[in-house]
Amino acid sequence: MKYDIVLGGVGGQGILLASQVIAQAAMNRGLKVMMAETHGMAQRGGSVISHVRLGDIYGALVPEGHADLVVGFEYMEAFRQLKFLAKGKKLIINAHRIKPVTLETYPELDFDLGDYDVLRLDASRIALNLGNPIVTNMVIVGAMSQFAQLPASQQEIKDAIRESVPSQFAEIDLKAFEEGVRAAQ
Amino acid sequence: MGNEAIARGAVEAGVKVVAAYPGTPSSEIPNTISKIAKKYGIYFEWSTNEKVAYEVAFAGAVTGLRSMVTMKHVGLNVASDAFMASAEVGVEGGYVVVSADDPSLHSSQNEQDNRYYARLANIPCIEPGSPQEAKDYTIKAFEISEQYKMPVMLRTTTRVNHTRGDVELGDILSLERTPKFEKNPRRYVTVPTNARVLRENIIKKMDSFKSDLDTIEGKGSLGVIASGIAYNYVKETLLLLDVEAEIYKVAVTHPLSNAIIDFLNRHDDVIVVEELEPIVETEVRSMAQKENIPVTIYGKDIVPRAFELNTTRVANAFRKYKNLPLEEVREFDIPARPPILCPGCPHRASFYAIRKAAPKGIYPSGIGCYTLGFVPPLSAVDSCLCMGASIGFSCGLSEFVSDKIICTIGDSSFFHAGIPPLLDAVYNKHTFVVMILDNETTAMTGHQPHPGTGITGMGESVRKIYPEKLTEAMGIKTDVVDPHDVKRTIEVLKEAVKSDELRVVIARRKCIFLEGAERKNPYVVTDECTGCRLCLNQLGCPAIEFVEGKAVINELCNGCGVCAQICPSNAITGD
Numbered sequence: 050m051k052y053d054i055v056l057g058g059v060g061g062q063g064i065l066l067a068s069q070v071i072a073q074a075a076m077n078r079g080l081k082v083m084m085a086e087t088h089g090m091a092q093r094g095g096s097v098i099s100h101v102r103l104g105d106i107y108g109a110l111v112p113e114g115h116a117d118l119v120v121g122f123e124y125m126e127a128f129r130q131l132k133f134l135a136k137g138k139k140l141i142i143n144a145h146r147i148k149p150v151t152l153e154t155y156p157e158l159d160f161d162l163g164d165y166d167v168l169r170l171d172a173s174r175i176a177l178n179l180g181n182p183i184v185t186n187m188v189i190v191g192a193m194s195q196f197a198q199l200p201a202s203q204q205e206i207k208d209a210i211r212e213s214v215p216s217q218f219a220e221i222d223l224k225a226f227e228e229g230v231r232a233a234q
Numbered sequence: 235m236g237n238e239a240i241a242r243g244a245v246e247a248g249v250k251v252v253a254a255y256p257g258t259p260s261s262e263i264p265n266t267i268s269k270i271a272k273k274y275g276i277y278f279e280w281s282t283n284e285k286v287a288y289e290v291a292f293a294g295a296v297t298g299l300r301s302m303v304t305m306k307h308v309g310l311n312v313a314s315d316a317f318m319a320s321a322e323v324g325v326e327g328g329y330v331v332v333s334a335d336d337p338s339l340h341s342s343q344n345e346q347d348n349r350y351y352a353r354l355a356n357i358p359c360i361e362p363g364s365p366q367e368a369k370d371y372t373i374k375a376f377e378i379s380e381q382y383k384m385p386v387m388l389r390t391t392t393r394v395n396h397t398r399g400d401v402e403l404g405d406i407l408s409l410e411r412t413p414k415f416e417k418n419p420r421r422y423v424t425v426p427t428n429a430r431v432l433r434e435n436i437i438k439k440m441d442s443f444k445s446d447l448d449t450i451e452g453k454g455s456l457g458v459i460a461s462g463i464a465y466n467y468v469k470e471t472l473l474l475l476d477v478e479a480e481i482y483k484v485a486v487t488h489p490l491s492n493a494i495i496d497f498l499n500r501h502d503d504v505i506v507v508e509e510l511e512p513i514v515e516t517e518v519r520s521m522a523q524k525e526n527i528p529v530t531i532y533g534k535d536i537v538p539r540a541f542e543l544n545t546t547r548v549a550n551a552f553r554k555y556k557n558l559p560l561e562e563v564r565e566f567d568i569p570a571r572p573p574i575l576c577p578g579c580p581h582r583a584s585f586y587a588i589r590k591a592a593p594k595g596i597y598p599s600g601i602g603c604y605t606l607g608f609v610p611p612l613s614a615v616d617s618c619l620c621m622g623a624s625i626g627f628s629c630g631l632s633e634f635v636s637d638k639i640i641c642t643i644g645d646s647s648f649f650h651a652g653i654p655p656l657l658d659a660v661y662n663k664h665t666f667v668v669m670i671l672d673n674e675t676t677a678m679t680g681h682q683p684h685p686g687t688g689i690t691g692m693g694e695s696v697r698k699i700y701p702e703k704l705t706e707a708m709g710i711k712t713d714v715v716d717p718h719d720v721k722r723t724i725e726v727l728k729e730a731v732k733s734d735e736l737r738v739v740i741a742r743r744k745c746i747f748l749e750g751a752e753r754k755n756p757y758v759v760t761d762e763c764t765g766c767r768l769c770l771n772q773l774g775c776p777a778i779e780f781v782e783g784k785a786v787i788n789e790l791c792n793g794c795g796v797c798a799q800i801c802p803s804n805a806i807t808g809d
């Protein structure tokens with residue numbers, strides 16, 4: 050068994066924590082886990098990517114065209130990482146748009162997504178409604194757990210959230226997770 | 235994480251001395267050691283640069299303590315002088331030199347394969363390919379170093395350093411050694427008569443070198459030699475393409491084991507898969523030639539040389555070898571999203587001021603968060619060679635062109651490599667303006683302290699060194715400004731440029747991520763906004779957007795108030 054996930058977004062969106070939660074849940078199940086993430090220069094508001102590989106794997110990088118799940122924490126970033134997704138597999142797109150400072154306006158992006166199984170949601174709005182845009186990442190984790198066949202149950206992921214976040218955030222993060230699950234139903 | 239695994243490996247091996255200057259992708263090794271140094275009785279220091287770090291840890295190893303120095307690939311360029319000589323002098327306690335290379339330049343100014351350095355100095359080089367190996371090989375490296383009494387390079391790459399995975403821990407070795415410096419001029423004083431003997435010794439030592447770290451697995455008429463991280467991609471490729479092969483996994487990439495000769499003898503075709511330079515490949519080819527082995531060797535003719543490998547790239551190399559159609563990667567045309575200065579970053583205001591003070595000037599710079607000042611609309615960074623180069627480059631440039639020059643350098647970079655070129659500027663009477671962007675930290679690599687911060691790697695408070703005290707002692711007129719006082723910063727810079735002297739202006743304001751940094755509520759745009767776009771077009775702040783003909787400030791704003799100071803209609807307010 051092998052399950053490959055690529056998460057794309059903008060530095061500061063909390064991709065790393067989302068990846069860690071999924072990885073922790075899988076690890077608690079006894080699966081082999083590898084993660085590769087962006088550090089350094091690129092973290093400063095640039096595109097960031099995180100590879101999460103679970104199961105029978107060797108390297109930490111998901112081969113292009115072979116991911117089971119690609120998640121865009123930001124609209125444009127979903128498409129940037131689309132090259133990793135295998136045909137027929139799942140794509141989650143957060144509707145939130147962050148305009149790159151180097152562009153005058155946010156570009157119109159239009160790709161044929163017929164090859165993929167797509168879930169669109171506005172995780173950032175859901176998080177805002179919960180009172181804190183910071184929990185967008187946990188909304189997305191919730192949506193992932195509902196929409197994709199992650200090798201970890203929702204209960205296991207909730208346990209991993211409790212393990213991974215500072216205790217004062219656990220409650221709101223778990224609430225965000227539940228909202229994400231609902232949004233993907 | 236691979237880096238935490240290396241730190242753990244060092245602790246398990248009983249390391250007692252660690253010195254470092256930060257640099258991606260190596261920084262989490264010393265970051266981790268810094269937190270646990272006291273607990274494990276380790277002396278840890280953030281050194282001013284890699285050369286100093288190298289020498290400090292080398293001293294530890296000479297006195298018999300297990301010692302480690304960590305740096306990114308280019309750090310070894312800085313440390314190379316000490317590195318080369320130390321290889322010949324040798325050590326008493328194990329000395330591990332961690333060189334973290336950055337294939338694909340995720341966060342670096344160049345791509346460089348430091349396995350060449352191990353060959354250049356003629357010391358053993360070990361290459362882990364996973365977090366578990368990162369820990370295990372660190373321990374091995376200490377043992378080998380102690381056995382052969384020479385420094386050992388642990389060469390990692392970004393995908394080893396920054397890969398997270400489960401790692402099995404081992405016991406912590408407790409070594410009770412009393413450090414002692416045994417005087418021995420023939421060894422430690424490298425005058426030519428002594429150094430000639432050392433030179434022959436090191437060749438003898440390396441000729442006698444043996445290790446059992448390499449492994450062989452699998453079966454097949456095809457032979458594959460893979461080193462470090464490339465081994466993982468080979469394993470996945472064989473599964474993906476359903477190819478059988480015998481794999482020789484090289485853990486020690488210098489010197490190569492003679493076991494490879496037997497391996498070559500067993501196969502008609504051998505593919506060498508390694509990231510970056512054809513180092514193992516070249517050596518394997520020379521082995522085949524020397525031993526007269528009839529084997530066809532493939533390497534960089536089918537495996538890409540530039541940038542990091544992945545399973546797709548390695549699989550395509552195997553497809554080339556088998557004359558199969560290549561797998562095309564589906565590319566989508568998405569506009570780039572380059573990194574930018576954070577909202578509220580003091581560097582933004584400094585660059586704005588530079589453009590105002592010398593609109594037609596030349597702006598040499600260097601490496602740090604502040605390199606991002608090259609991104610339009612700030613466009614106030616015209617060059618970035620390496621750390622400290624802005625001042626040395628300006629020394630030359632100011633002699634050859636008549637343009638006004640304002641060069642920038644970060645505070646950590648200034649202590650690291652900015653002082654000798656500034657002395658040169660005084661000595662050789664070069665005239666330009668140096669702006670030290672003093673955000674009171676090494677921001678780019680994760681906010682490590684430095685001599686100007688008053689905190690050591692052991693967490694102790696010490697006397698701060700102020701750059702202005704140094705520059706004034708050199709006889710340079712120096713002004714200290716708050717870059718968020720935009721008007722004054724421009725005035726001071728203008729006056730400095732006009733003076734036609736060597737001048738230093740220190741822009742001091744804490745990085746917004748530091749404790750105690752000023753952060754305020756987001757500013758707001760009032761109805762006075764005329765939609766002139768000046769704030770947008772001159773600051774390039776991610777917190778300012780333009781909606782329906784007017785500026786709008788979003789929630790990213792940290793309330794630095796710089797936009798409010800430059801708004802010609804006074805349409806931006808805050809608390």
Ligand SMILES: Cc1ncc(C[n+]2csc(CCOP(=O)(O)OP(=O)(O)O)c2C)c(N)n1
Pocket residue numbers: 255256257258284306308309312343601602603604621643644645646647648671673675676677678679
């Ligand atoms: C020789 C060398 N060592 C380390 C690095 C990694 N590195 C890049 S910038 C930097 C220092 C940045 O600190 P500072 O000069 O204070 O600028 P800031 O990022 O705070 O703006 C370091 C350590 C490097 N590029 N070259």
